[in-house]
Amino acid sequence: MGADIHGFIECRVTYGTLDEEDSSYRTAIDLDMLYGGRNYDAFGCLFGVRNYAGFRPLAEGRGLPPEVTDEVRDYYEGAPDLYHSATWIGWEELSAVDWDEPALTLGVREYWYSPERGRYQSARTLQSLDGHSEGDEWMQEGKIMRACRMTRREAVREDGEWDPVWAVMKALADVHGPECVRLVVWFDN
Known part of the structure; x- marks a missing residue:
């Protein structure tokens, strides 16, 4: 719910x-x-x-x-x-x-290009880090994945x-x- x-x-x-x-x-x-x-x-x-x-x-x-x-x-x-x-x-x-200010918790963010906004958009995922460290980037299912701390902005x-x-x-x-x-x-x- x-x-x-x-x-x-x-x-x-x-x-x-x-x-x-x-x-x-x-x-x-x-x-x-x-x-x-x-x-x-x-x-x-x-x-x-x-x-x-x-x-x-x-x-x-x-x-x-x-x-x-x-x-x-x-x-x-x-x-x-x-x-x-x-x-x-x-x-x-x-x-x-x-x-x-960044979040206290390290997580995985996915990024995709938004033609309407002319920039990359991001969304929180609930995926585990799977051995990745902060700052690591990799491709998954056509999206850029990044291990990072989300900022308030x-x-x-x-x-x-x-x-x-x-x-x-x-x-x-x-x-x-x-x-x-x-x-x-x-x-x-």
Whole structure:
């Protein structure tokens, strides 16, 4: 059974408030409006869920934030037998990530040429190393295989499915400050 991600972007609104310290978080947008994928490498890299590539997760197991909005809490608590692994990450953290940081685990990646993108694409495989060392390359069934450690940038591509999420978070951070924007997520399977 697959795991899907759910959640919301929240923002502590500071624009036009008299006392920024007293402003509370508001639900900005449902993650379903921006992200429709199921990328286990990204889930593992960001939140530690289905972490097959062996990343040091950025925001694993934090639960819901203490001052989470009522809308987000109600959505999450509305299906207690279905949802799990609630966590959150702020824009301030995301904007400081070293996207070239490699996974902790060595694995095998397969590469093939994508004519649409004009470059080689890669995908995680569950194949064993079969005696290969880091950096080794070989051909298998017409694909280039490489023993390597996936980087965060490969798991969460700059031009990939997370780009709309980051764009909305950045836009809100530009107005309200990076410390006032966060992504609250959970998973089902």
